[in-house]
Amino acid sequence: xxxxxxxxxxxxxxxxxxxxxxxxxxxxxxxxxxxxxxxxxxxxxxxxxxxxxxxxxxxxxxxxxxxxxxxxxxxxxxxxxxxxxxxxxxxxxxxxxxxxxxxxxxxxxxxxxxxxxxxxxxxxxxxxxxxxxxxxxxxxxxx
Amino acid sequence: xxxxxxxxxxxxxxxxxxxxxxxxxxxxxxxxxxxxxxxxxxxxxxxxxxxxxxxxxxxxxxxxxxxxxxxxxxxxxxxxxxxxxxxxxxxxxxxxxxxxxxxxxxxxxxxxxxxxxxxxxxxxxxxxxxxxxxxxxxxxxxxxxxxxxxxxxxxxxxxxxxxxxxxxxxxxxxxxxxxxxxxxxxxxxxxxxxxxxxxxxxxxxxxxxxxxxxxxxxxxxxxxxxxxxxxxxxxxxxxxxxxxxxxxxxxxxxxxxxxxxxxxxxxxxxxxxxxxxxxxxxxxxxxxxxxxxxxxxxxxxxxxxxxxxxxxxxxxxxxxxxxxxxxxxxxxxxxxxxxxxxxxxxxxxxxxxxxxxxxxxxxxxxxxxxxxxxxxxxxxxxxxxxxxxxxxxxxxxxxxxxxxxxxxxxxxxxxxxxxxxxxxxxxxxxxxxxxxxxxxxxxxxxxxxxxxxxxxxxxxxxxxxxxxxxxxxxxxxxxxxxxxxxxxxxxxxxxxxxxxxxxxxxxxxxxxxxxxxxxxxxxxxxxxxx
Ligand SMILES: Cc1cc2nc3c(=O)[nH]c(=O)nc-3n(C[C@H](O)[C@H](O)[C@H](O)COP(=O)(O)OP(=O)(O)OC[C@H]3O[C@@H](n4cnc5c(N)ncnc54)[C@H](O)[C@@H]3O)c2cc1C
Numbered sequence: 001x002x003x004x005x006x007x008x009x010x011x012x013x014x015x016x017x018x019x020x021x022x023x024x025x026x027x028x029x030x031x032x033x034x035x036x037x038x039x040x041x042x043x044x045x046x047x048x049x050x051x052x053x054x055x056x057x058x059x060x061x062x063x064x065x066x067x068x069x070x071x072x073x074x075x076x077x078x079x080x081x082x083x084x085x086x087x088x089x090x091x092x093x094x095x096x097x098x099x100x101x102x103x104x105x106x107x108x109x110x111x112x113x114x115x116x117x118x119x120x121x122x123x124x125x126x127x128x129x130x131x132x133x134x135x136x137x138x139x140x141x142x143x
Numbered sequence: 144x145x146x147x148x149x150x151x152x153x154x155x156x157x158x159x160x161x162x163x164x165x166x167x168x169x170x171x172x173x174x175x176x177x178x179x180x181x182x183x184x185x186x187x188x189x190x191x192x193x194x195x196x197x198x199x200x201x202x203x204x205x206x207x208x209x210x211x212x213x214x215x216x217x218x219x220x221x222x223x224x225x226x227x228x229x230x231x232x233x234x235x236x237x238x239x240x241x242x243x244x245x246x247x248x249x250x251x252x253x254x255x256x257x258x259x260x261x262x263x264x265x266x267x268x269x270x271x272x273x274x275x276x277x278x279x280x281x282x283x284x285x286x287x288x289x290x291x292x293x294x295x296x297x298x299x300x301x302x303x304x305x306x307x308x309x310x311x312x313x314x315x316x317x318x319x320x321x322x323x324x325x326x327x328x329x330x331x332x333x334x335x336x337x338x339x340x341x342x343x344x345x346x347x348x349x350x351x352x353x354x355x356x357x358x359x360x361x362x363x364x365x366x367x368x369x370x371x372x373x374x375x376x377x378x379x380x381x382x383x384x385x386x387x388x389x390x391x392x393x394x395x396x397x398x399x400x401x402x403x404x405x406x407x408x409x410x411x412x413x414x415x416x417x418x419x420x421x422x423x424x425x426x427x428x429x430x431x432x433x434x435x436x437x438x439x440x441x442x443x444x445x446x447x448x449x450x451x452x453x454x455x456x457x458x459x460x461x462x463x464x465x466x467x468x469x470x471x472x473x474x475x476x477x478x479x480x481x482x483x484x485x486x487x488x489x490x491x492x493x494x495x496x497x498x499x500x501x502x503x504x505x506x507x508x509x510x511x512x513x514x515x516x517x518x519x520x521x522x523x524x525x526x527x528x529x530x531x532x533x534x535x536x537x538x539x540x541x542x543x544x545x546x547x548x549x550x551x552x553x554x555x556x557x558x559x560x561x562x563x564x565x566x567x568x569x570x571x572x573x574x575x576x577x578x579x580x581x582x583x584x585x586x587x588x589x590x591x592x593x594x595x596x597x598x599x600x601x602x603x604x605x606x607x608x609x610x611x612x613x614x615x616x617x618x619x620x621x622x623x624x625x626x627x628x629x630x631x632x633x634x635x636x637x638x639x640x641x642x643x644x645x646x647x648x649x650x651x652x653x654x655x656x657x658x659x660x661x662x663x664x665x666x667x668x669x670x671x672x673x
Contacts, residue, residue, distance in 0.1 A: 002481025065458045070477035129266045130663045131656035137480035
């Protein structure tokens with residue numbers, strides 16, 4: 001991908017809010033180590049990932065400036081899941097995620113976060129272009 | 144699916160039948176040639192039959208095809224567009240140039256997985272399609288792994304040329320392309336009094352009653368590819384003076400005899416040019432050494448030797464070494480749709496010219512195979528580089544050609560069996576008859592780099608005729624708001640801009656998210672575009 005800063009932010013918000021939410025709806029009922037269907041918890045985590053993600057985009061954009069091609073290779077958009085996942089876990093574990101009172105089991109967090117990351121990654125690297133024909137020429141901007 | 148009919152073509156003069164023929168010869172007259180804006184009566188008076196069609200695309204190559212693909216998907220009936228060209232299939236000219244310059248069908252060409260001239264979305268990419276078409280597990284994983292880790296751990300994925308041709312064949316069948324083509328050579332495009340244009344076609348001899356046929360249309364699109372092969376001046380002089388077309392060859396003309404001859408006996412080749420075509424020629428020469436026992440010595444001439452990264456700012460520094468400037472494609476990736484595209488759009492004409500020169504120019508990808516081959520050649524002494532300016536090329540002893548060069552250490556003379564010019568294909572647009580006519584009679588102008596001056600919508604500035612517009616895509620438009628015009632993805636971008644511009648005039652529908660998705664389904668299941 002060849003994102004611009006504004007394109008990154010728009011794409012990130014769209015992916016988390018739409019694709020991430022749909023996936024969270026599906027995956028939450030089958031998460032391990034939790035009682036019931038903890039939508040409040042998973043959507044709170046998603047919100048944390050989305051908000052922190054917007055901040056992360058500024059760093060990625062800065063790093064991208066050192067690349068001659070001004071592109072963001074596919075591999076980077078996959079492995080940045082590691083740093084983002086670690087940070088999100090710390091935020092959640094430290095109790096900063098809104099609406100979560102009694103802790104989050106690591107297993108549930110991992111399954112939720114990793115699958116969501118992969119779904120978003122796969123969607124952004126192909127199917128996203130189907131409805132949004134102009135997206136790839138606009139540096140990721142949707143509007 | 145509902146389809147919106149484009150506005151009807153202009154009515155034939157005085158209600159006369161469109162192909163009315165008079166006693167005149169059906170050829171261009173002096174009056175027509177000298178007049179910039181034609182009336183229907185003038186054309187009828189010359190006896191040239193008229194075909195009415197809303198849109199004409201001149202060229203019939205990949206650029207015309209890609210535009211037809213977008214417009215068909217945007218709801219244009221097949222009958223509303225005619226592509227006029229000489230080739231049988233849209234990729235013929237490309238396939239010819241690719242194969243002589245050493246990209247035969249099984250080899251991989253030069254653009255990325257998402258540059259898909261047979262699919263307006265770029266999804267599924269060629270890598271995904273190659274994976275799902277593979278017959279083995281490694282064949283499935285390899286292309287997917289490559290697009291995942293490119294360009295960090297591997298070279299960029301590039302599709303085999305044959306896959307791209309097969310894809311275009313399928314898409315051409317799907318959109319009804321074959322009925323949209325008329326064969327022949329286009330002579331000129333002239334504005335029509337009252338709006339729209341006349342495009343004059345010379346059909347192949349014996350296929351029409353008259354020498355010329357006039358296409359009367361609202362709009363015209365041109366995608367004529369390269370005006371011609373450009374030779375280095377000293378090589379051109381040598382060829383003309385000594386009538387020697389076997390020892391001094393251009394990479395873009397058939398020159399297989401060079402390789403065949405060098406397999407039979409040891410020889411020396413001078414290669415000029417350090418772009419991707421130069422790399423391909425070097426690969427072929429070294430492949431022949433490794434696989435067919437050739438004993439070729441290669442002398443690679445550089446006028447500008449790139450010995451390290453280029454660029455003052457660390458934020459704008461292109462990798463380079465061993466004489467070559469390295470980047471994956473002819474421009475940095477973001478020139479097609481990211482930060483660099485935005486920057487170019489915002490620049491003024493002079494800045495654009497500079498930025499295009501900085502991002503483009505002569506460059507080649509840093510492919511692992513090429514790095515290894517050249518490193519081995521250097522070690523074993525059969526690949527040597529020489530830096531300097533050629534002052535003369537003349538015949539030497541034993542049927543050799545001698546290149547005299549001015550180097551930092553004085554004059555040097557290199558005798559070789561062959562010289563391969565891999566420096567370029569770009570001739571001046573004025574050398575193309577149709578484009579030259581547009582400059583002289585059509586109101587078109589040149590941009591800062593001397594090519595056609597186009598709007599961001601790819602409309603050629605100054606050529607409007609009533610409501611009619613002329614658009615251009617491909618290499619003739621370099622120097623405008625978009626750098627990668629001469630590439631599959633650039634042709635797709637131009638087609639999208641043109642389709643959007645035509646949609647704003649209600650010629651087609653705008654391809655919004657819903658139409659886009661529905662049409663993609665049709666593509667996926669290979670359903671004909673209605
Ligand atoms: C060797 C080579 C390799 C390339 N590889 C790649 C690659 O891998 N990926 C990529 O993205 N891009 C590549 N390109 C660049 C570019 O995408 C192709 O050249 C592409 O074919 C350009 O399309 P076009 O329509 O502009 O020209 P063409 O496909 O060449 O079509 C132009 C057509 O117009 C016809 N024509 C010209 N004048 C007239 C006339 N007066 N009347 C009638 N017909 C006329 C010609 O006969 C020709 O068929 C490559 C270019 C070259 C030369």
